[in-house]
Amino acid sequence: MIQFLVKRFLWLIVTLLIVYTVSFFLMRSVPGGPFQGEKQLPPTIQRNIERRFELDKPLSYQYFSHLNKIVFQFDFGPSYRLKDYTVNEVIASGFPVSMSLGVFALSFALVLGVSAGVVSAMYRHSVWDVTLMTVATLGIAVPNFVLASLCLIVFVFYLGILPAAGWSSLESVLLPAFCLGAPFAAYIARLTRTGMLEILNQDYIRTAYAKGLTTYSVVTKHALKMAIIPVVSYLGPATAGILTGSLVLERIFAIPGMGTHFVEAALQRDYTLAMGMILVYTLILSVMNTLVDMAYAMLDPRVKLE
């Protein structure tokens, strides 16, 4: 176990370093800089600004100096565009927002997905099954921004029960969380249904019925427990997907999370902020993958960590 973690940790460092290097040089090779605007500055002023952010130094110097700060001081530097903030401050403000959106989205995905899957499996080939699975297929196929537009029309302008956007109250999180969680809910529904169907044909389920147990206790006590294992293993990628997949939705619903900052940073050539975001995303994905692998090993004795 410890060996596995050490190995993973080393790989993480290598990955981060590669990501850092590639992003660093990619960003700087794109034309246009962070301090270029429609209005041009006198060269003296331009030079002073560049000096302040070390942009006048050779690229190699900038590369190591920035890396050095990130590694040893965990300091991503000042944001080039949000001049009143450091990148650390922007991440600290955006991360909890995306996290909390993600938690709601994942909750939606689990509750809706598992219930739909169980119902479908129990009433196989019924109208319920067909309807739910059609919705699930659509849910996977429809991009979340299309779903968002539909939801806006129905819940905001037709029914008028939810706010259109913003991040000020609990109500405002419902729509974006639903739209973000929907494709994952659909996937979970299909996983649950397949799992359930497989389990429901097993001998021990027949035994349970034969013992005279009610359908309810057969499902909750025996079937669901086993059927949900594929769902649990899907949780890792789903969490990572939800956390990183909110870029477009955050824009539509004006949510001040990581996605919004990331998109803006890229568009505005905010080198330091973009770099901070990329590294944090990389870190999240790696950690999630490691956790999932560990969970597999703990749940299933056949899986060995290597």
Added chain:
Amino acid sequence: MQTSFRRLFPFVLITIWALALYWAIGSFSSDSKADLTFDNNTEVATLDPAIAEGQPEGRVINALFEGLLREEPSQEPDADGVYHLELIPGCAELPEVSEDQKVYTFKIREEAQWNNKQPITAEDFRWSFQRLLHPGTGGGYAKQLHYIVGAKEYNTVELEVGSRVEVELMDRAEDLVVEGGPDRLTVQGFPRGTIKRGIIRKIYRPKRPEFEKIKNKDKRKKAENEWETRWLYEVEVLEYQLNEGAVNPYESTIDWTSKGETFYFTTEDIDDIDPEFAKSLPPEVKEGLTRCHHVLLDFGEVGLKVLGEDRRTFEITLKNPTPFFKTLMSFYTMHPVNRECVEKYGTPVWTKPENIVNNGPFNLEFRRIRDRLRLRKNENYWNKEKIALETIDVLALNSETTSYNMFENDQIDWATTVPSAVIPTLRETNNPEFRAANQLSVYFYRVNVAEAPMDNKYFRQALFLAIDRQSICDNITKAGQRPTRGFLPFGFLEIEKLRNGAPYMEPAAYVQRAREAHKGDPQAIARADKSIKIDENETDPVKAARWLLALAGYPEGKGVPKFTLLYNTSEGHKNIAVKIQDDWKQKLGIDIELENNEWQIFLDKVNQKDYQIARAGWIADYNDPNSFLDMLETDGPENNTNWSHEAYDKAIADAQKEPDEAKRMEIFFEAEKLIMDELPFFPIYSYVSVNLVKERVKGVAPNLMDKMLLYRIRVEK
């Protein structure tokens, strides 16, 4: 062990989930609704007046700070239903202006105070102006103070032998703490070290590189600047005695004729000095070299004076009579900042809600990045009785559609952007919430006149005349924009008067001017006449365009080298570009290509002059034609067309010196005519500002500068 964990695992998972959900629900702060909520379109880049640029920043800074003067909408709107802005007293009364219009005397009002109740004096303004002008601050709008005596030289470090200078020594706190020099990212741009004052006796320059060899103008300027920063200065440092109670080195007695000690200063790291250059230096220079932060013109030489026992009189001396200078004193860049606050926390930490000290009608309550900031009425504002709103929420939605959705859903009271798709409907239904107003802003194309075929003025004229600008406004932009009557947008009333009865933009006028210029070349005229028959009073721009095209040597559009029209990626710009492409193809037989680039890449290309025709837009910084026309001065930073015209440069320089307002407008009008004849820019239309404002919001006054005058807004319940 593993087995037991396996059994526990579901519970662990459920517990984690429950905790996460609990945390997520609890993470919402419940803000009360503000009196007014508006979408500011984008997160403000900074709240520091000295480095802020842009309309969204201006809206917030104008609420937090107050300059010497303030703007108020005129009593009555003009014929277009638009309010013009008039100056009213702000921190100071309206200034007394000397007869030669070069000296402005402002009297700071006695009630004016910071929100921590410290009184505001003229010294606050002088310090803030110095901070803005200091090259280390990096203020993009500092050039608006260049009209003041010595300000440009201070700001852009223009020094010569004999200049009186100030030198900031390397003894700031961080210089002394950090080993191996300061960590530059934490360095404050503005001086905090010891200031020495003296006179430059000699300048040692390294060998001048051959800048002429650098083709790219921007790179050349940069290299020249680089070279200048490597100069060494021999300075005779003089003693000065601070006046009683003074904090600024400039409030002191200094005898410029006295004898002082000689120092040798460099702003470069001494180890970085080019060895060859070092070899050429006399030994006393090499040994006595001192590194310093800045060598600048002595700020005492800049035309800013604090006068009076109570230090409330602020005297500003200008180089030339500059009639719009007063207007600049209401612009947000020139708002004062609190020295104690800025020096205590440093930039940018002083702008945090818990630190900021400001003097405007509102205070900053909180700020969430790319979400919202909240303003609350400043109870210590001298004129607080006039402020109706208790709280204002400023949102940064960054999407026109989201903004519109929230407006329609009654979540915001004011949307400062409107999706172009809904504008025609809003206009047709006469929606009272939709406020469109003529704006001092122009949509135009830049033409790079350095290369063929665009170097031919008649070719440019043909292209311009063939653009159906009315159709662009009627069928594409559709928000009530109008084709400009020159380069300047609508809204300059004096210019409008001069334009009436001056048919310089009529097709016939172009043809006639061309005929006159070609008097000595009847062959060219014959060639053009052969291509298309044209009346003396031709009113059809297309016919005139074809005639001019033939005159330029491309009859029927034959033989025109391929060229490209560049625009930044946007549906609106694309539609206009496509229409123009079609106009040129149909009417002149010229095929062009369209190219779109994402904003930053687009800007880079325009700045490098790596384009042939490029889309542009310009919003007035201040209410004066100069704000548009000085763009085209030779080598003006926003010229970017390679166009240079002696008479034009002279006109702009003359206008800046002209004290008589009517004459000045005439000069501008002549300059505009020159642009319309030469056409380095193709003006397309005069913008309108569009806002959606709920009817319960009163005191909006749609104005020429699209300014949001928050201090006079009321909201009816």
